[in-house]
Amino acid sequence: MEILLKERQENGKMGNNIVYTYGGGLYINMTNRCTNKCEFCxxxxxxxxGGADSLWLDREPEVSEVIEALKAFRAEDYEEIIFCGYGEPAMRLDDVLEVARYLKEHTDTKVRINTNGLADLIYGKRTAPMLEGVIDRVSISLNEADAEAYDALCHPTFGKESYDAILTYIRDVKQYVEDVAVSVVSCIPKDAVERCGKIAEDLDVKFKVR
Ligand code: SF4
Structure with missing residues (x-):
């Protein structure tokens, strides 16, 4: 079933900063909160x-508001639907998964979550099993090749234990989601990019420089 096209809602409710287009993807912006303060953010x-003038939210939208905003787009017109935006989607993991379940029921378009991989530290438990059957693709930002460098670049709330937690999360999520990728920003040193590529290879996941 497709998500029906209807006119954009421009009647004073929440604007195009909940769901927006970028490249060939349809993006969902549910929070501006994040555990990190990455220098390259x-x-x-x-x-x-992309299609959003501002991704700063006045308030976090309810799940129903996200679904309502999605109805303004034909999901089938997009290569992917991606939970991303100006914040870490895992900050609202339950709500993200509720929206993802709606998408699963209404479209065949693949659903991806872009994450910093710190959900297990946020919630104090293994979160990868929650993604099974709901999320098709996970892209995890690694961004550096060791814990010290990651801490210095991304300034995670959880400090230097963050990096190992990300590696654990990558290994874990592979058990529940078929398509897993690790990404790095292109602004890090070339040798760090290469080392991250080797880490991805060893973990048997895709690797992207963005
Ligand atoms: S994890 Fe993502 S949203 Fe958070 S500060 Fe880093 S780049 Fe920005």
């Missing part, structure tokens, strides 16, 4: 991306 450089 795009949020520090621009307010908006």
């Amino acid at each position: 795009v949020r520090q450089m621009t307010d908006g991306l």
Whole structure:
């Protein structure tokens, strides 16, 4: 079943900053909260991306509001639907998965979550099993090749234990989601990119430089 096209809602409710287009993807922005303060974060450089003038939310939308915003788009017109936006989607993991379940029921378009891989530390438990059958693809930002460098670049709330937690999360999520990728930003040193590529290879996941 497809998500029906209807006119954009521009009647003073929440605007196009909940669901927006970027490249060939349809993106969902559910939170501006994050555990990290990455030095390269795009949020520090621009307010908006793609079809959204601003991705800063006045407040976090309810699940029903996210679904309502999705109805303004034909999911089948997009290569993927991606939970991303100006914040870490895992900060609202239960709500993200509720929206993802709605998508699973209404479209065959693949659903991806872009994450910093710190959900297990956020919730104090293994979270990868929660993604099974709901999320098709996971892209995890690794961004550095060791714990020290990651801490210095991304300034995670959880400190240096974050890096090992990300590696554990990658190994874990592979058991529940078929398509797993690790990504790095292109601004890190070349040798760090290469070392991250080797880590991805050893973990048997895809590798992307973004
Ligand atoms: S994890 Fe993502 S949203 Fe959070 S600070 Fe880093 S780049 Fe920005």
